[in-house]
Amino acid sequence: MKLLILAGGMSSRMKKNIEGNTNLDPKLIEQANTLPKSMIGLGKDGRPFLDYVLFNAAQAGVKEVILLLNPKDTVSQPYYEKLMQVEKNWGLKINFARQLIPEGREKPLGTTDAIEQALAQFPAWKTSRFITCNGDNLYPIEAFRLLLDEKYPNAMLDWDTDGYTVERVRNCAIVKKDEDGYLVDLIEKPNDEEWVKIVETMPRIGISWNIFAFTGADVMPFLEKTPLHPIRNEKEIPVTVRLFASEKPKSIYAIQISDFIPDLSSKQDIADVMQALNYEI
Known part of the structure; x- marks a missing residue:
C-alpha cells in the first residue's frame, strides 16, 4: 500500500509565458510562475493540485507515501507536515525525499534517477512493492486500485486513447504487449515510420501515463543500468521499463483502463484541470 510520487522536476514548461489571449486568473498565473506545479491552488477551494492526487490514492487504499521533491522546493513539505499535524492528511503517512541535482547540472537527472534517489533515502522500500507516478497527472481512484492488486508483482496501466488527437497520442509512449497482456515494448513519441507500423499492426492503441507498480528487488537492477537519454541527457523511466520488459519477458502486466487523465x-492546462477538480476532498 505504498506510493512514490515524483514531484521533483523544475516545472520549466509551466513557467513559460502563456500564448494567446487567456481568461486565467492573474493569481493562478503568479502561482504557476513561482510554485512547484503540483502545489498550484486549484479546484473548488483552491487546494493544491497534489491534494487531489493524494486523496484519490488514499481512497483506493494507499497508506504510505513518499513525495520526491526538488531540493529548491520550500513549499510542499511544510504544507503536508502541517496537514499531518492537524490530521487532515486522509489517513496517509507522508514521507519526504529530495532529488539532489548532480554537480555541474542545472536540472535533475530524470525520473529513473528520482526513483533511485527515493529508494536510497528510504531503503526499506527496496524490498517492498510500491506504485510510482507523476505528481502532475490526476490519476483516478480506479487507477490506484488496479495497481494495488497483488496478482501482478510488476504492472502498469495501458490507457485507452479514444477521444485523443493523433498528435496527443504520438506525444506519449505507446504500449505494445503480447497476447497474454504483458508488456513487450514502450514506443516513446513514435516517429512517422514507427507510427505507420503501429497503425497498421495494432487494432487498439494504448498509451502510458507513467504510473507503474514495481517490486523493489525486481526493478532495482534496471534502474541502475538505465542509460542517459542521448538527447535529453536524463535517465527516464520509460527506458527503464523497456529494459525490464526486454530482458525479463512476461514480467510487467499491462492493465487496460479508460479513464481520462487531467494533465x-x-x-494552457490549468483551465481544463480546474473543470476536472469539481469535487470535495
Whole structure:
C-alpha cells in the first residue's frame, strides 16, 4: 500500500509565458510562475493540485507515501507536515525525499534517477512493492486500485486513447504487449515510420501515463543500468521499463483502463484541470 510520487522536476514548461489571449486568473498565473506545479491552488477551494492526487490514492487504499521533491522546493513539505499535524492528511503517512541535482547540472537527472534517489533515502522500500507516478497527472481512484492488486508483482496501466488527437497520442509512449497482456515494448513519441507500423499492426492503441507498480528487488537492477537519454541527457523511466520488459519477458502486466487523465504540464492546462477538480476532498 505504498506510493512514490515524483514531484521533483523544475516545472520549466509551466513557467513559460502563456500564448494567446487567456481568461486565467492573474493569481493562478503568479502561482504557476513561482510554485512547484503540483502545489498550484486549484479546484473548488483552491487546494493544491497534489491534494487531489493524494486523496484519490488514499481512497483506493494507499497508506504510505513518499513525495520526491526538488531540493529548491520550500513549499510542499511544510504544507503536508502541517496537514499531518492537524490530521487532515486522509489517513496517509507522508514521507519526504529530495532529488539532489548532480554537480555541474542545472536540472535533475530524470525520473529513473528520482526513483533511485527515493529508494536510497528510504531503503526499506527496496524490498517492498510500491506504485510510482507523476505528481502532475490526476490519476483516478480506479487507477490506484488496479495497481494495488497483488496478482501482478510488476504492472502498469495501458490507457485507452479514444477521444485523443493523433498528435496527443504520438506525444506519449505507446504500449505494445503480447497476447497474454504483458508488456513487450514502450514506443516513446513514435516517429512517422514507427507510427505507420503501429497503425497498421495494432487494432487498439494504448498509451502510458507513467504510473507503474514495481517490486523493489525486481526493478532495482534496471534502474541502475538505465542509460542517459542521448538527447535529453536524463535517465527516464520509460527506458527503464523497456529494459525490464526486454530482458525479463512476461514480467510487467499491462492493465487496460479508460479513464481520462487531467494533465498539469503548462499554463494552457490549468483551465481544463480546474473543470476536472469539481469535487470535495
